[in-house]
Amino acid sequence: MNHPSDTIGVESWLKAHPPLPASFFRRPTLELAQALLGKIVVHIAPEGVAAGRIVETEAYLGPHDKAAHSYGGRMTPRTRIMYGPPGYSYVYKIYGMYDCLNVTAGPEGEPQAVLIRALEPVFGETLMHERRRRPKQRKLLTAGPGRLTQALGITTAHYGLPLFVPPLYIACGDDVPPERIVRGKRIGIDYAEEARDYLWRFWIHDHPFVSVLPKQNRSV
């Protein structure tokens, strides 16, 4: 299967989408979760380059957030990277079979992160299609945290990498204006008591690659 984006030279595409600076990540986590919308996740792998625009994120705010892996200040080999500086990859395995990509956030010592929940394919779609075992619906390539990591070839082997240098980085893309950002409750954390109601999920309004469309929406 061929795709128009594959005909663009890899080198010229990469040159047009350089990494954002480390300073980009240095802002309050709820702001970062929104600032990441429209930016592009790029992975340069041996088998090729794949990239997607971020259209959905969730913020996890550390020791006081019952839905966060770092709730209560838990410090384990898995959560360690969240205690470091912002802009690093926190990749974890979920349900034994899927990998989820997070961007560490907040200043050093504050174990916070932003989960990347959905992308819109922008480069290397043929490669993504292969990695995803050729789904029938294009949306199934990258709509969902487990799907997008599989499409981009991201695994727990990429744990702890800086996301402002190759081979895995966040590239400049669009700034999404506030009026196009919608917020709602986070997905799959019903056990988290009061934290289940926090509106810490953000997505681009009406975007076709958003993973789940909830009933209770609210503009930012």
Place this chain on the structure above:
DNA sequence: CCAAAGATCGTCT
């Protein structure tokens, strides 16, 4: 279209 169930293993208790 939706709900239910199974898959499968790293991580923490």
Place this chain on the structure above:
DNA sequence: GACGATCTTTGGA
């Protein structure tokens, strides 16, 4: 030893 910041498949309406 239990469970999950998920996804796929299946079966019924």
